[in-house]
Amino acid sequence: MSGAPKRVKEGVRTVLERLVRASAFERILISAAALVLAVLVGTVLVLVSGRMTTCSTAAATYFGVGFCYDPVTVFDRLFFGALGDPMNPLFRPLEGEFAPPFRAGWSPFNTAMGVTLRETTVLVFTGLSVALAFRAGVFNIGTQGQLIAGGLASALGLLSLAPVVPGGLVGSLVLVPAGLFIGALVGGLYGAVPGVLKAYADANEVITTIMLNFVAAQIALYLVSNYFKRPNSQVVETVPLPDAATIPPVVFDPRTNVSLIALAVALGFAGAIYYLLGHTALGYDLRTSGLQPAGAEYGGVATKRTIVASLTLSGALGGLGGAMYVMMILGNFQIGVPAYGFDGITVAILAGNNPLGVVFAAPLFGIIKSGSIVIDTTTSVPPQLVDVLRGLIVLFVAMPEFFRQIGHRVLPEESQTPGGDGDA
Amino acid sequence: MTSAVHLDGITKRFPGVVANDDVDLTVERGTVHALLGENGAGKTTLMNVLYGLYEPTAGQIVVDGTERSFDAPQDAIDAGIGMIHQHFMLVDPMTVAENVTLGTEPRKWGGLAIDRDQAHRDVERLCDRFGLDVDPGAPVAELSVGVQQRTEILKALYRGTEILILDEPTAVLTPQEVEELLSVFEMLTDQEKTIIFITHKLGEAMRAADEITVLRDGQTVGTVDAGEITREELAEMMVGREVLLEIESSPADPGSVVLSVDDLTVADDRGVDAVSDVSFSVRGGEVFGIAGVDGNGQSELIEAITGLRRPHGAIELDDREITDNSRRDRIEHGMAYIPEDRHERGVVMEFDLVENGLLGSQHAEPFAGNGRIDWARAREHTEAIIEEYDVQPPNPDAEAASLSGGNQQKFIVGREFAREPNLVVATHPTRGVDIGSTEFIHEQLLELRNAGVAVLLVSSKLEEVRGLSDRLAVMYEGEFVDTVDPETVTEEELGLLMAGERPAQGDEHR
Numbered sequence: 001m002s003g004a005p006k007r008v009k010e011g012v013r014t015v016l017e018r019l020v021r022a023s024a025f026e027r028i029l030i031s032a033a034a035l036v037l038a039v040l041v042g043t044v045l046v047l048v049s050g051r052m053t054t055c056s057t058a059a060a061t062y063f064g065v066g067f068c069y070d071p072v073t074v075f076d077r078l079f080f081g082a083l084g085d086p087m088n089p090l091f092r093p094l095e096g097e098f099a100p101p102f103r104a105g106w107s108p109f110n111t112a113m114g115v116t117l118r119e120t121t122v123l124v125f126t127g128l129s130v131a132l133a134f135r136a137g138v139f140n141i142g143t144q145g146q147l148i149a150g151g152l153a154s155a156l157g158l159l160s161l162a163p164v165v166p167g168g169l170v171g172s173l174v175l176v177p178a179g180l181f182i183g184a185l186v187g188g189l190y191g192a193v194p195g196v197l198k199a200y201a202d203a204n205e206v207i208t209t210i211m212l213n214f215v216a217a218q219i220a221l222y223l224v225s226n227y228f229k230r231p232n233s234q235v236v237e238t239v240p241l242p243d244a245a246t247i248p249p250v251v252f253d254p255r256t257n258v259s260l261i262a263l264a265v266a267l268g269f270a271g272a273i274y275y276l277l278g279h280t281a282l283g284y285d286l287r288t289s290g291l292q293p294a295g296a297e298y299g300g301v302a303t304k305r306t307i308v309a310s311l312t313l314s315g316a317l318g319g320l321g322g323a324m325y326v327m328m329i330l331g332n333f334q335i336g337v338p339a340y341g342f343d344g345i346t347v348a349i350l351a352g353n354n355p356l357g358v359v360f361a362a363p364l365f366g367i368i369k370s371g372s373i374v375i376d377t378t379t380s381v382p383p384q385l386v387d388v389l390r391g392l393i394v395l396f397v398a399m400p401e402f403f404r405q406i407g408h409r410v411l412p413e414e415s416q417t418p419g420g421d422g423d424a
Numbered sequence: 425m426t427s428a429v430h431l432d433g434i435t436k437r438f439p440g441v442v443a444n445d446d447v448d449l450t451v452e453r454g455t456v457h458a459l460l461g462e463n464g465a466g467k468t469t470l471m472n473v474l475y476g477l478y479e480p481t482a483g484q485i486v487v488d489g490t491e492r493s494f495d496a497p498q499d500a501i502d503a504g505i506g507m508i509h510q511h512f513m514l515v516d517p518m519t520v521a522e523n524v525t526l527g528t529e530p531r532k533w534g535g536l537a538i539d540r541d542q543a544h545r546d547v548e549r550l551c552d553r554f555g556l557d558v559d560p561g562a563p564v565a566e567l568s569v570g571v572q573q574r575t576e577i578l579k580a581l582y583r584g585t586e587i588l589i590l591d592e593p594t595a596v597l598t599p600q601e602v603e604e605l606l607s608v609f610e611m612l613t614d615q616e617k618t619i620i621f622i623t624h625k626l627g628e629a630m631r632a633a634d635e636i637t638v639l640r641d642g643q644t645v646g647t648v649d650a651g652e653i654t655r656e657e658l659a660e661m662m663v664g665r666e667v668l669l670e671i672e673s674s675p676a677d678p679g680s681v682v683l684s685v686d687d688l689t690v691a692d693d694r695g696v697d698a699v700s701d702v703s704f705s706v707r708g709g710e711v712f713g714i715a716g717v718d719g720n721g722q723s724e725l726i727e728a729i730t731g732l733r734r735p736h737g738a739i740e741l742d743d744r745e746i747t748d749n750s751r752r753d754r755i756e757h758g759m760a761y762i763p764e765d766r767h768e769r770g771v772v773m774e775f776d777l778v779e780n781g782l783l784g785s786q787h788a789e790p791f792a793g794n795g796r797i798d799w800a801r802a803r804e805h806t807e808a809i810i811e812e813y814d815v816q817p818p819n820p821d822a823e824a825a826s827l828s829g830g831n832q833q834k835f836i837v838g839r840e841f842a843r844e845p846n847l848v849v850a851t852h853p854t855r856g857v858d859i860g861s862t863e864f865i866h867e868q869l870l871e872l873r874n875a876g877v878a879v880l881l882v883s884s885k886l887e888e889v890r891g892l893s894d895r896l897a898v899m900y901e902g903e904f905v906d907t908v909d910p911e912t913v914t915e916e917e918l919g920l921l922m923a924g925e926r927p928a929q930g931d932e933h934r
Contacts, residue, residue, distance in 0.1 A: 017439055281795045284779070284786040291774050297732060298761070298769035299783040300752030408774075 016407030019400065030400045031350065038396035039075055042389045046071040049385055059380070069381050078389065081374030082367040084110030112370055114256030117263055118329060120366030124266035125321030126344025127351060127358040128273050129314045134353040135277060136310035137290035142194060142209025143318040144341025145216035150187030150319020151326040152220045155238055155333035156228060157182040158245040171244030179245060180265075180323050187319015188312045190216065195311030199304035205311065213341070221335050228333075236335040247328040257329045266324070269317070273355040286310050318344075349398045349405070368393060426489035428453040428587050428618040429474065434483035436469050443469040444480070445642045451587075451635075456609050456619045458633035458650070460626070462662060462830065462858045466642040467622045471589050474620075475507040476500035487587070506580030507589040510596075512572050514564045521547040521560035524578045550581055555611045569717070570601035574608065581617075588612065590621040594628055598717050599886070599919035606632050626658050638662055663859045671866050671891030674874070678894070679708035681743075682847050682878035683729070688737035690724040698724035699735070700902045708846070711869070711879040713893025713910065715886065717922055721902035722882050723764055726851050729880070730754065730761045742846060755784050760845035762837055762853045764882075766829070770836040773825040777815070780824050781806035781839055809838035814861065830857040837865050841872065848872060851882040866892060886918060900924040 022030065050059065050067035058066030059073065080087055086106050090099035126143050133140035158179045165171045194212060197203035221236060230239045250260040277283040288296040289306045297303050321340060326333050343365055350364070351357030372386045429451040436444040444466045451457040459467045472478045474485060476494030485492050487503050494500045497507070514523050525543040532539040547560040558574050567575065573593065580588055594602045609619055609632055623629050629636050630650050638645040638661040645661045684705040692698040698721040706712040716722055728735035731751035739747045746754060755761075763769040771780045782802045785791050791802050806820045813834040815827070824832060837853060850869065854862040869892060873879050883889045889896060889910070896910040898921035905921045 021439065279797050279799070281786045281792045281797060284782065284792075284797060288772055288775075288783070288786075292768070292772045294765075294768040295770070295772040295783070297751065298763055299772075299786065300750070300755045301786075302750060302752065 016403065019404040020407040022404065027352065027401065027404070031397055034396040034400055035393065038393045041396070042075070042392050043071040045388065045392070046074050046381070046385070055380070069379070069385070073379060074375060074381055074386075074389070077375045077378055078371035078386075079367060081378065082112055082116050082369075082371035084108075084112040109251045109253075111253060111256050112374055114252045114258040115370040115373060116363065116366045117252075117260075118256065118258035118366075119369040120363045121258070121263045121266045121328065122321050122325050122340045123343055123347050123362040123365050124263075124270060124358055125317050125324060126340045127347030127362050128270060128344075128355055129317035129321065129341075130344045130348035131351060131353040131355060131358055132273055132277070132286075132317065133310055133314035134348055135290045136286040136306065137293065138195075138198070138307060138310050138314070139206045140191070140194075140209055140311060140314045141206055141345065142191065142212050142341070143314070143321075143344045144337075144339060145209070145213035146187040146190050146315040146318030147322035147325070147341050148213075148216040148220050148337050149190040149322065150183035150316075151322025151337065152216075152223070152333050153186035153319070154179045154183035154323035155241065155326045156223075158241050158327070159228075159238065162242045162245055165244070167242065167244045171242070172248065175242075175245040176247055176327065179327050180320060183319040183323025183326075184316040185319070187322060188316035191315015191318065192308055192312040195308035195315075198311070199307040217335075217337075220333070224333060224335060230332070238333045240332045241327065245327065246331050247324070257331075259328050262324050262328045267359060269320070270355045270359045273317075277355065282309065346394050346398050349402050352401055352405075364397070365394075427451060427486075428488065429620070430484075430486040431470070431474065432484040432486065434470060434473055434485075435481045436466075436473055436478055437481045443642055444473070446483075447639065447642070447644050449637055449644070450647070451618055451620055453618050454613050454616045455634040456613055456621070456632055458629035458636045459620060459622045459639065460624065460629045460636050460658070460662060461639035462624060465639040465662075467639055468591055469642075470639070471507065471591065471620065471622060474500070475505060475589060501583055501585075504584060504586035505589065506583060506585030506587070508573070508576045508580060508591065508593065510591050512576055514572060514575060516565040517563060519561050519563050520558055520567070520575050520578070523564055523575055524550075524560075524582050526579075528583065547578060547582070550578055554581065554608070554615065556608060568601070569596050570598070570604060573597070573601075573605065577608065577612075585617070587618045587620065590619070592622055592624075594623065594625070595884070596718060598922045599915060600923060602628070624662075626655050626662070630655065630658065640664060659859055671887070673870055673892060676710045676873065676894040678710040679876055681705045682708045682741065683880060684738075684740040685729065686738040686740075688725065688728060688735050688739065690721070690728045690733060690735040692724050698902050699728070701737075702902075702904055704897060704904065704907070706847070706878040706880050708876045708878045709873055710894040711873050711881055711892050713881045713883070713889040713896040714899055715883070715889045715896055715918060715922060716899035718884050720899045722851070722899055724902075725899070726764070726849060726880075726882060730759065730763075730849055752787065755843070756788060758843070758846035760840035760843045760848045762840050762848070762850040764851040766832050766836055771824040771832050774823060776823055777810065777820045777827075777835060778803045778806045780835065781809060781820075783839070785843075805842070809835060809842060813838035813864070830861060833857050834861050834865070837868070841868055845872075845877060847878045847880065849880045852884065853881070854883075854885070854888060886915065890918075898922055 046069050047067055050069035053068040055068040058068065060067050060070035084106060086102050088099050088101055088103045090097060091101045126147060129143045129146065130140055158175055161175060161178060165174050190212070194203070194205045194208040197208050198205045224238060225236045228238045230237050247259040247262050249256070249258060252258045252260070277287060285296065285301045285306050286309070288299060288301055289303055293303060296306070318341060325337070325340065347358055347361045347365055350361040368390050372383070372390055375381055375386050376383055427450050429449065431447065431449040434444050434447045435442070447466070447470055449470070459470070461467050469478065473480045476497045476499050485494070487505065492503055494503070515526065521540070521544045524547050529538040530542040530546060531537065532542070544560050551558050551560065556574050556578060558571055558578065564572060564575060577588065593605060597605060612619060621632070630653070633650045635647055636650050636658070637647040638658070640662060686703050688699060688702045689697055690699040702725060704712065714722055724733060727733035729739055731749065731754045735747065737747070738745060741754065741757060741759060744757070746757070767773065772783065778799065782791055782797070786797065791798055791805070803820055809815065810818050810820060815831050815835045815838070827835070833855065834857060840848065848869070853869065854865050857865065869879060881889060881892055893910045895907055896913070897904045897907045898918065899905070900922065901924060905924065905926060908921070
């Protein structure tokens, strides 16, 4: 009864309670501290693995010991490389050198920055998808599948529409919105499936959405390799979309496959979802269902329809992400879609399931993705080690927020009415 | 002579709340001591401190003249303290003797097997010694609530309890069972056992206790001799001001039928019929009360009427069949509902009061025409409720979870009455509400009635249903045993009806 286990339990409680009460500012500080901690732990890992590798020349020498990988370079590439090296090496404020902080010749529209923003765009959609479902109390692990379904549908739809639509600007004005609409529609329908299963057949959405991820990937593989495969291609992919059906870049080099228009649309959706949740009756229903299903039922919320609605909307956001991926990044549909849907879960957790928070959480993941490409191309650090560093950052940064959400669910029942003479 | 229990300056803080603030309590050996106070006054917290469930932030616990510090309930049990919670901790399929000896069973064959006969004899002897009427061989599942409670008491006595704490022991009992419990108290104190019981009912404290300690807002108001104080004085100590205890109701002037329930059968969560073939109607301008011991189908009946549970049978509201209509449809057609479980249903704990004020009206004019919520209007609405119903703290941005139970209840009542309803379904409308606000809620309820609204009232407080109702039905095991005139029925008759005795079937009871 007493002794160590009790003290551990008390300790866990105290920490959870503190996390639950943390203000928005404190939460940002905690996330920042977690990032620093992840970098420190990563540094040790890089040094240790650098010591265990053999190389002809040491990349760095610390305390008279040579290391094959230099953590300073690794993290410099990861963070600043992803932004296209904005810092002026002569700008050292700690040493009293106040040269212009930005490097001469640095443009925010460089290639590495392009990759960062491109990844950010898709991650905003998947992050919103997961966050919206979470807020309605539904764990949508199926954003990946909804993204694949939406992306595939949008590619196939555009390919069949393109011949009847004129090219050029007029074509773009028709095809781009049409592609996004098809993506959202099919992604939404694909999300509605687990929604209906949960609402009317009591099937756990975590299980069904995970399974439907595989279903979507396999259907895409089957359809593309059997019916829509680009002839003589080495990979399983469709023929390229006509130029009018891709989202045009604005100021970036077209080869970086990034469009500020797409990013603007993504941010617009973040604002729209924020408005939906906070200022509409549907949003009120969703949030009430998410916080307290019995209370929602009492308040006249049609709980079953709300479950279906939340998964449909969530799927539509995933599908939009897929359409963006197809129309902005690939220019066709290819098998082997990166795990944007799963990254969306971490983005949503880090954002505290707040749609506006997603706008800030997604770029962090965009930077890490883009930065690891930079590390791959500029250092001898193996990609596996970079993956470990990425994982560390994700884990460290997301965990405090994750535990805060757990605390939110666990604690109120235990400690909300300390004087509770009632049935507490 | 040293006191059995002496608590000195107990303070217990929770994050953001001081549940006990420098509370003193002295209980003499062989007496019954009532701990009286409103919900949220800190009574249960104080007893949980004494029982080792909470560690006090400050203060001393002295038991039998020795200062103690309990890390866990086991330490308190070792010191001779036993506690019986509101929810019994009994294993239903096991017999009384097995339950009583659970964990400390007498052994035989060198400790290898449980000596059931010995256990049976031990429990029988214990029953004889304290005059408790319990059959040690009966399975707990077959016992009435009152006997289950006695089994809990036996369990505590078997573990050598000298000081017995009971948390709201009468909340689940019929009036007759309360009488029996009080005579058990007497028997126990005759044998030098000490009893502390928690209650918020004035009458009970005055009848059962030798001394009463009143708590208010986590502080001791005082300790008084139960024989030397009036109900009014005690109420004033509890609330902090003078209160009117009697409900003053005028004769009803019923209009046309508003709610009509026909042959309603409702299953509970396990699929067993909790309500069978109940029919009644409520007219505008009258209060129809349902009395009964909790758990006799009242909850299921109300949930079926309010649209939270699917029944068989027919329900009509204003001559319109609504049996299978949605909850929202009912709200929009003038049904206000004060739910039984305010934490689960009545408020969304993590919403602030503005959001909670909207609950049920989120699709309705004037707050959300065409799907967009007008938060400014919702805020005004909430501020009006807070003002009129004196919700504390008067802060529309406070989370519902941060309010005390009574204030949450006042807020819910205010929100529901503001719907301009034709029918008010009120379950335990004043549960956990302080006496002053209870008075106000009763007045409001009667005012609605006088304005022609139909009121369906369920309450486990007998005084409340009797005082407010114009007609009173008694529910037992899913059926209406009888419908009586609350003016003329006696408390004894009601108690018998609540125990399931049909009228004119003699007065013997189990």
